[in-house]
Every structure is written in C-alpha cells, then in structure tokens.
Amino acid sequence: MDKREAILSTALRLFTDRGFQGTPTSLISREAGVATGTLFFYFKTKEELIDSLYRAVKSEAGTALRDGVDAEPSIEDRIRRVGSNALAWGIKNPAKIQFMEQFAHSPFVSTTAHDEGMSHFHFLLDLMNDGIRQGVIRDYDPRLLLHVMAASLSGVISLALKTGNGRERKRILEQGLEYIWNGIRKN
Amino acid sequence: MDKREAILSTALRLFTDRGFQGTPTSLISREAGVATGTLFFYFKTKEELIDSLYRAVKSEAGTALRDGVDAEPSIEDRIRRVGSNALAWGIKNPAKIQFMEQFAHSPFVSTTAHDEGMSHFHFLLDLMNDGIRQGVIRDYDPRLLLHVMAASLSGVISLALKTGNGRERKRILEQGLEYIWNGIRKN
C-alpha cells in the first residue's frame, strides 16, 4: 500500500480517537507500519500532516454533498438532496465528520486550508439564495440558514450513529431531514 | 481572590483558546497568578481539573436554561423560553459554550461527570414528551428533538457571536428561534 496514504488514514483514525495533540507521530507511524522518519519524509511537520488531511477530507465532503444535486428539478428537491447526501456520507464516514468538526476552528489548520475548505460549500449559499428569491424558503439571513442546516445535520448524524443500524436509525434520519426542511421552508 | 476559583476561570479561558492538551498546567498557574504546586494542591491531576470545570459549567448551563420556564403558561412558551434562555446564556458565556462542546464527548471527562452533566437537562426531555402528548409538537423521537434543538441553538449562537453586537445579531437570534420552532411544531 502507498505509505503516504497509510499515514493519512491512520492519522485520521487516531486523531478522531485521541485528538491531534493526544496522538504522537510515533504512534501514527507505528500503526501505519512505517518508520518514524518516513512520516517526516512525506509531511515536513505534524501540522502539515493535519493540514493535508483537512484539505482532503473537506474536499471529499464537498464533492459528496453536491452529488446529483444539479440534476434535481426543484429547489426543494435540491436542498433535500444535499441533506440526504450529507446524512449518507456522514453515516458512512463518521471519523471524517468528527475530524472536520474537531478541526473546524482549530489553530492547527492553516487559514488557507480553512478558506479552501469553505469554498467547497459555496454552492449551498447560492442554493439558499435561489430558494429565498423564489419564495420557497423563509427570508432568513442566508448565513443563518447555512449554519443551522449544517449544525442540525451534524446533530442528526451523531444521534443516528449512536442508534443501532436498523429501522430506528432510518426513522431518525427521515425525521431529521423533515425537521430541517420544516425549519426553513416558507408557509 | 480565591485561588481555586482563579485557577478554574483561567483554565476555562485557556482550554477554549488552545484545547485541553494544548494548554500546559504551568501556563494555567502562571496566568492565574499562583504557583505550580498550588494548582495540584486543589486538583490532584490535570484531568481532575477539567472534570471539576466540566461539572461546574454543565450545572450552571442547566440552571440557566431552566430559569423561569415553569412560570410559562403553555408548552410553546416554555420551549421558546428554554431557547431564548440558551441563546442569552450562550451569548454571554461564549467560552463556556465552547468548552462544553469541546468536551462533550471527550475521554478526559469522567463518565460520572458526563452523567451528572446530562442530568441537568432531563427536564427538557419531559418538556418534549409533554408537547408530543398534547399534540403541539411533531411526533418525532424525543431524543432527536433534543439533539437537533441543541445543535441548532449552538449553531445560532456561534453565528451570532461572529456578528457584531447590534440589530443584526438580534435578528439572527430571532430567526434562529423561529427556525427551531418551525422545525418542531405540529401543523
């Protein structure tokens, strides 16, 4: 396996389990099956490792959220599609979700990485603005819409992950989406 | 000033700024104006310090949320009161909010502290159940209602804090509450 990839995926797992400052680089390299020095060949510093990881995960998440959205006919469908994309991706990648939240405001992630990360979600702001203009969505501050939608989705995911695998989880995901949609839809 | 209190409040500030593992005990004691040993006289370990802090903050938050709730006439009023209590407290105590979120699932907080923390919010679950029974609130899984309400509130607070002080913030808080209520309420 590619050593760089091994380091990145091991770091993701360990960072979410133990935090950035709680996971020694030596542990990452050991669990990734490489030598101490190898990690520092691929990433000049520990911070660079986290920065790379952050960019990769954010980009993957942005792509996942957008999947199939443009093909949806209406604003409502598009927003619901984003929501279910988010839930599905979050359920399948709990570590990545947790990692993103953990480092969303972290000083260990460079400003450029933060900005780059944000850029993957600009299309959502456009979507909200379109919805407001069309009168489908309440005329709230669009940033608020984004914030509460994101926060609600992550709340739903975290509860769903704590809740077995079966029909119960499915209901939570459906009700969660309904909650969000009812919160923003006009009338 | 009481040294134990000085240590706790300094720790709160530094933990939210730099994370638990990112703030040396030496920094805490220095900024609190006490000697290294004094911190360990009041808190046997760094973990015990964080645990005490967590209990104190959770308890304060629980009390704040509940303030005046019982005096409200209807379920809707009570829930709205909890919401505005939460927003007001969060705006006034941003560090405490951040601290609670940071350590909500942290292994550095003991299980008993987590449980004790949760207990301050049980009344909310009762409130939701009452609402469902009375047909005022949608018949969702009550844990979901709690989770998304909490997540939404925290999203609103974090945005409001980024948004000046004046009328704009006020609108965000109002709209945030509306979002939550619309997400929850029946019909």
Add this chain to the structure above:
Amino acid sequence: MDKREAILSTALRLFTDRGFQGTPTSLISREAGVATGTLFFYFKTKEELIDSLYRAVKSEAGTALRDGVDAEPSIEDRIRRVGSNALAWGIKNPAKIQFMEQFAHSPFVSTTAHDEGMSHFHFLLDLMNDGIRQGVIRDYDPRLLLHVMAASLSGVISLALKTGNGRERKRILEQGLEYIWNGIRKN
C-alpha cells in the same frame, strides 16, 4: 500521645518500608496524625529527623546488647550473651535492625551521629581482645571478629524472621549462635 514520638515511630516504620528518599515528609506527618508544619517544628529538616532516629535506635541497640553481659562469669558466656541479646532484640525489633543496616553507610546520617552510634559497641571490641589474650578466641584481627560476628548475627536474624514463629525459628537461632561461636573459638 507525644507528637514528637509519634513522628519518630511513624518515620521508622515508613523508612524501612520505603526508604528514606522514598517517604515524603507529608506521608510521615499524615500517618503520624499531625500537620505538615508540625514535623518541621520538631525537626528542622528531614535529615535532622533521620539523624535523631539513627541516634535513638543505635543507642537502644547498644544498651540491649550489653544487658546482663557484665554479670556473666566467663568470656565465652559473655560473648554468647551478647549474641543471644542481639538475636532476641533483632527478632523483637525487625524494623530497627533494618533501619540500622539501611543507614549504616548512608550520607544522610551525620558523621557525629555515626561516631556516636559506634561508641555503643566499643565494649565488644574490648571483649574480643580479652578473649584473644585469654586464649579463648582465635587470634584474628579484632575488627574482623566484630565485622563477621555482626554480619552473621544479622544474617541469622533476617532468616529467622522469614521463618514462622515456632520451633523452627528457635532452632535457627540456636544453630546460628553455634556457627558464630565455632567460627571464633580457639581449638
């Protein structure tokens, strides 16, 4: 109870269990049932505490060894009496024996305390010299006689202490005394 005495006896117990450097003064005061500061009222420093203890134990041991010796008729009887005194005292005061051995060459005990300690055993050197002069004891270097006798006695005691309480221990003590006497007696 007298606090000074309580501190001394607690210190003796803890020093033999955990060594001098391994027992904090705070532990001594806690187990002695006095406050931290009290220990330092009676003993200016930790070293002074150990020094006092050393003097007290050495003096007690010297007195114990000498008990009834002058009343014995012959050199052999006197030497045997010293030996059985030593064994009896050692069995009854294992902590004190251990303490003396532990600090026999310790830099934490002052030179004057060492010299004072030695002085309690000078009568033994005289006894050996008398024995040699009378032709009862082999003409060995008297310091050697003292050294091996002391070493042998302590070896016997340590084994006896590991050996139950009954008849077995008694036999070990008797055989130990025989060993010593055969080692030094002439012909």
Add this chain to the structure above:
Amino acid sequence: MDKREAILSTALRLFTDRGFQGTPTSLISREAGVATGTLFFYFKTKEELIDSLYRAVKSEAGTALRDGVDAEPSIEDRIRRVGSNALAWGIKNPAKIQFMEQFAHSPFVSTTAHDEGMSHFHFLLDLMNDGIRQGVIRDYDPRLLLHVMAASLSGVISLALKTGNGRERKRILEQGLEYIWNGIRKN
C-alpha cells in the same frame, strides 16, 4: 562506545554512591554522555533500568562464584573455592557487591528478577546438602548455612575494602575464610 552499556555502568556507579532514589535519571544520562531521551529509549522506565542492572550483576556474580568449583576434588575444597571466588570477585567489584546488597530486598526490583537472581546460587544449596550428607559439614538447616556464609563473606569483603591493599588485607581475607569454614565444618 555502546550507549546502552555506558548507561548501565554509569547507573551502577551512581546507584551505589547515592542510592536509587537519590540519583536522578538526568544525572545518569549526563554522566554517561548521552541525551536525556536516550536513557528512556533503552529503558522504558527508571525501574526497568534498575531491573536490568540487577539481573546482569546477579548473573555475573553467580558465574564468578562457580568458577572452577566443579574441578575441585573434595567438598571442603569446593566450598573454600566458592569462598575465595566470592572474596576475589567482591574485592574486584565493590560497586557490584554494594549494589546487590542494596537491592537484595528492594521493591524496585521485580519479583521475576529476584527469582532469576536467586537461581544462579542454587548450586550452593546442593553443595551444602552434599556436605551434610557426607558428614563434612554440621547438620544445620541448609538455608541457614547459605545465609550466614553469604553474610559473613560480605562482612569480610566490606572490612577488607576499608583496609589498604597490602598484606593486611590478605590476612583479613584468609582469616575470614577460616572463620566461615570453622563455623560450618563438622568436628
């Protein structure tokens, strides 16, 4: 030079000079000419260092005592050979002798290390039993024979080391061996 060896020999010297708890690991590494971290690279903890040292020294001592013993014709010669081996080794390795005595009953040495250490001296017990069976040695408890012989040897060594280098020391060693043999031998 091998760093692991440098650490071990420096530790031996310092431990005997100042005791285990009295010698900081920082002093060991400094005097051994290595960095702080290097000590902990080779020995996970300070206790592991002492444990390793104990095993090494005990094993070396056991080998030294046994040297040439099997080639001796009689029990008496064999026992005398063990005795003179012990004295010679002790005189040449005073720090190692002192170290072994210091840690003979120390809680800092693991039980397995203690047991392993003992195993190197089992041949001596066999020797004593043979002597008793052949009627050459007094019928004492064999454990007692071992204990007093060991204690006496160490007493002789400690006195000899205090006594110049010349003929005087030689006499002490000879007389010491005689003392032991007379203490043990039958008739």
Add this chain to the structure above:
DNA sequence: GATGAATGAGGCTTCATTCAT
C-alpha cells in the same frame, strides 16, 4: 505549640524532529 495553604525547584517521562546509514 499547631495548623495547612502556598511555594517553586527538580524529578520522571514524552515526543517532534533530525540525520547517518
């Protein structure tokens, strides 16, 4: 005499990073 909160130097250990092989 007695207390115990307070101090800060110092001890053990970890860990990001380097570099010779």
Add this chain to the structure above:
DNA sequence: GATGAATGAAGCCTCATTCAT
C-alpha cells in the same frame, strides 16, 4: 525512498519547606 537511534525541550507532577493564622 526508508530506517530507527538519538536528541533535548517541555510537560505533569512531587515534595521539602515556609509562614500567616
């Protein structure tokens, strides 16, 4: 590219001692 022995700054915590009450 890859390794892992080596480094030393820095972190957590202990503990002898002081002093105001």
